[in-house]
Amino acid sequence: xxxxxxxxxxxxxxxxxxxxxxxxxxxxxxxxxxxxxxxxxxxxxxxxxxxxxxxxxxxxxxxxxxxxxxxxxxxxxxxxxxxxxxxxxxxxxxxxxxxxxxxxxxxxxxxxxxxxxxxxxxxxxxxxxxxxxxxxxxxxxxxxxxxxxxxxxxxxxxxxxxxxxxxxxxxxxxxxxxxxxxxxxxxxxxxxxxxxxxxxxxxxxxxxxxxxxxxxxxxxxxxxxxxxxxxxxxxxxxxxxxxxxxxxxxxxxxxxxxxxxxxxxxxxxxxxxxxx
Amino acid sequence: xxxxxxxxxxxxxxxxxxxxxxxxxxxxxxxxxxxxxxxxxxxxxxxxxxxxxxxxxxxxxxxxxxxxxxxxxxxxxxxxxxxxxxxxxxxxxxxxxxxxxxxxxxxxxxxxxxxxxxxxxxxxxxxxxxxxxxxxxxxxxxxxxxxxxxxxxxxxxxxxxxxxxxxxxxxxxxxxxxxxxxxxxxxxxxxxxxxxxxxxxxxxxxxxxxxxxxxxxxxxxxxxxxxxxxxxxxxxxxxxxxxxxxxxxxxxxxxxxxxxxxxxxxxxxxxxxxxxxxxxxxxxxxxx
Numbered sequence: 001x002x003x004x005x006x007x008x009x010x011x012x013x014x015x016x017x018x019x020x021x022x023x024x025x026x027x028x029x030x031x032x033x034x035x036x037x038x039x040x041x042x043x044x045x046x047x048x049x050x051x052x053x054x055x056x057x058x059x060x061x062x063x064x065x066x067x068x069x070x071x072x073x074x075x076x077x078x079x080x081x082x083x084x085x086x087x088x089x090x091x092x093x094x095x096x097x098x099x100x101x102x103x104x105x106x107x108x109x110x111x112x113x114x115x116x117x118x119x120x121x122x123x124x125x126x127x128x129x130x131x132x133x134x135x136x137x138x139x140x141x142x143x144x145x146x147x148x149x150x151x152x153x154x155x156x157x158x159x160x161x162x163x164x165x166x167x168x169x170x171x172x173x174x175x176x177x178x179x180x181x182x183x184x185x186x187x188x189x190x191x192x193x194x195x196x197x198x199x200x201x202x203x204x205x206x207x208x209x210x211x212x213x214x215x216x217x218x219x220x221x222x223x224x225x226x227x228x229x230x231x232x233x234x235x236x237x238x239x240x241x242x243x244x245x246x247x248x249x250x251x252x253x254x255x256x257x258x259x260x261x262x263x264x265x266x267x268x269x270x271x272x273x274x275x276x
Numbered sequence: 277x278x279x280x281x282x283x284x285x286x287x288x289x290x291x292x293x294x295x296x297x298x299x300x301x302x303x304x305x306x307x308x309x310x311x312x313x314x315x316x317x318x319x320x321x322x323x324x325x326x327x328x329x330x331x332x333x334x335x336x337x338x339x340x341x342x343x344x345x346x347x348x349x350x351x352x353x354x355x356x357x358x359x360x361x362x363x364x365x366x367x368x369x370x371x372x373x374x375x376x377x378x379x380x381x382x383x384x385x386x387x388x389x390x391x392x393x394x395x396x397x398x399x400x401x402x403x404x405x406x407x408x409x410x411x412x413x414x415x416x417x418x419x420x421x422x423x424x425x426x427x428x429x430x431x432x433x434x435x436x437x438x439x440x441x442x443x444x445x446x447x448x449x450x451x452x453x454x455x456x457x458x459x460x461x462x463x464x465x466x467x468x469x470x471x472x473x474x475x476x477x478x479x480x481x482x483x484x485x486x487x488x489x490x491x492x493x494x495x496x497x498x499x500x501x502x503x504x505x506x507x508x509x510x511x512x513x514x515x516x517x518x519x520x521x522x523x524x525x526x527x528x529x530x531x532x533x534x535x536x537x538x539x540x541x542x543x544x545x546x547x548x549x550x551x552x553x554x555x556x557x558x559x560x561x562x563x564x
Contacts (some may be wrong), residue, residue, distance in 0.1 A: 008314050010287010010444040015469065034494050036445035037285050037476060039469040077335060077373050077387070098355055100372030134500040135479040138418065138448035163444050164313035170368055170413045186530050188292065192314040202368075213527075220531075247467035247498040 001274050002157050004033075004176040004205075012164035012182045013212035013236070016246055018160035019043040020263050022127075029155040031147055032130035033172040034162040035118060035140035041130060044248040049124035051149075054143045056097040057112035061088045065109035070100035072110060093138055126152060144171045148178030149197045165199045178274035179207040180233065180266070187218035191207070193221065197230065201239045206273050208233040210266065233269045234262045277429070279438040279457040280485075280555065281310070283400035287444035289465045290493040293526065294518075295441040296320040296535045297548045299402045304356070305437035306398075308428045310453040312393060317441050318407055320535055323400030331408065331423055333392035334415040335372030337365045343384040347363030350376035350385060355384045357498055369412050393420045397427050404431045418448035425453075440550045454481060459559060460488040466501035474505065478514055491518035491551055503543075515558055518551030520544060 005018045015032075019040050022030035032040040048145030059072070080095040081088060092115055102110045118133040120143060129150055131143035138160075148171070151157045160174045173179055179200060179226070183193040193209065200207045201212040207230075211221045214235035225232050236242075236259060253260040282291045292309075299307055299321055309317040337348075337358070344363065351359045354376055358369035366562070377385040392414040397406045406427040408420050421443075428438055442453040454460055460481045464474040474490070481488035490509050494503045509516050521543060529539035536544040 001558065010284075010289075012288060034445075036495060037469075037473040039286070039472060042468045042472060075374060075378060096371055096373055098371065098375050098377055099353065100373055100375045102374060103353070104379050133446065135446055135476055136451075136483040138451055140447055164311075165410075166313055166414055166417055166449075167413065167415065168447075185528065186318045187533055188530065189321050191319060195314055195412070202412055239412050246469075247465075247501060249468040270364075 001178065001271070002151065002159065002176040002180045003270055003274070004159040004161055004173040005182060006161035006173065006179060006196060007163055007182045008165060008182065009189055012184045012189060014182050015043070015160055016038045016242070016252050017180065017182050017210060017212070017263070018158050020251055020259065021267060022158050023251055023253060024260070024263055025156055025158070025267060027155050029126065029152045029157045030128050030151050031151065031157050031159045033144050033147055033159050033168070035131035035133045035143040035168070036162060038130045038132055040160055041128070043251055044128050046123035046128035048121045050122045052120040052146060053116050054118045054146050055114035055116050056142055057099070058092045058095045058097060058115045059090055059101050059110045062109045062111065065107045067107055069106065071104045071106065075100045075104040082228060083255065093136065120146045120150065122150060141167050143173050144168050165195055169199070170203070173203060173205060176205055177207050178270050180210055180270065181207055181210055182210045183221055184213045185211055185215070185221050187220070190224055191218050191226070193224070197228070197251035208269065208273055211235045213238040231269070234266045236262060243248055277306070277432050277435055277438050278559070279440060280459045280461060281442050281454050281457045281522055282461050282463055283442035283450055283453065283477055284444060285446065285477035286464070286470050289463045289470060290520070291463050292316045292320070292441055292492065293530065293536065294493070294548060295439055296462055297537045297545070298439055298552060300535060300537045301549055301552055302437055302439065304435050305439055306403050306432065306435045307405040307439045308424050308443045310424055310449065311418045311441060311443035312410040312424065312449065313407060313409045313443065317500045318396070318405070319530065321386040321400055321402065321405055323398035323405055325396060327395070327397035329395055330391045331393045331395050331420055331425070332389040333419040335374070335387040336367055336390045337374070337376050337385050338388050338558070339365060340364065340384045340386070343382050345382055347381060349379045349381065351561040353379050353398065369487050371415060387434045391415050395427055397431060404428065405437065414449050416490070418451045418452035421449045421452035424550050439483060444478050450477070450480065451484065454484060454486050457486055459555065460486050461491055461555065462488060463493055464497040465494050466492060466505060467499065471501060471505055472510065475508065478512070489515050489517045489555060489558060491520065492516060493520045494522035495519040497522050511553045517554040517558065518547060520547045
């Protein structure tokens, strides 16, 4: 069973929930798909055993063969190639590595060479895996794809997703059996949850909501979920102990028994609600 | 018009809270929300809509099956897995690169413009405000961010400042938010995650040569890590221009759709006013 944890809004507690679940579920695999800002390693402190370089193919031009015709620049939909006074300029950071220029070049003057955009690191025991985008690079999607090629299907992968609803999130949750949407009871949390719910409906993945930093009683997240027929799986109370532990990179379930109990309950509910 | 972008690396550190508060403090300015996936600033900054338009920021392949002879070349060459074995275009995966159209021997594939989001401009009692909403799973968030900034610039009537609320992360929307800006303010929090993400986002600002400053929100929650952040900033030449104390009343104000400034949170307001003055001073130093 593959479980994804996402949120729409940043800072709601995706990582706190993901690393806690990973620590609770025996034989699980934690997968940090937030390759722009990975944080799971801070809590799980893995010993990295293997590192995979993630590379994309970007065009280089053989100036001997190039006639400066400009066809490559015309077919590039991303303005990653410009031809100025017969000279081809490539902007690798915005290249989408689609290969259009190489196919279009009538002289066979373009060759694609690998260029590193980040890495995937796997712990010695295989229970931890994360990706890291190099700073200055624009897309982490290929790193997310590489992470997904390294999932241990038999080990209950838990995918900690980036905030938002971008292509990285779509790639991360694709093929998952259940999504946990972590939110908080504020107007920001609700607005972003509604956006994340739309993504769920579009992708057709079973999902439920976890309200973090919840106070007693019915809140605006409960009201929304009730109206829409969405399960609020568990509510995690705001706790200074948890906030402190989190700030120091300590697992919330190690300092708060209530968190531990509710996360165990969360896992039971997810098992019942998932595709598998 | 000088453009100041508030980013953070890590989400939920308080960017929108700070920017919405500054919208009540800074005079002669415009505002833009460049978090186009999950914009939040318009929840706190209400106004009258003066512009709303669809944005066509992407392209999608469309196959004309009356011409297609099912050769499968498109499926072979697509590097994004956006064409299924049955030769259907999978819209969530198509990047609109056009390689399929390029190789199709019977010209059965064309690229159609695709709506990727909506851009809004509203007039508020605090100045003109632009923002956008990216369609779910939409391509090209960076392009939409650029469009939001252009929409604000297009409405400029001599305002001195453009305050930009950025998005979490370090990828294309963040790069599009800070490119060509005059300053970046990274809002962080004293957690190991906050520090780790701050280091990466400041690295991006440096990569693109934008002067960067730091604001530590909820600084008193973990004094040791706050010290660690200050040490890091000092060693790397990023001035810390604001330290905002934690106060549960701030969250309560937000729950009532109010900025802490409107809710009368004096300590918070003072600190944000100071932050702004320090930023203005630092920017003056840079131009001398």
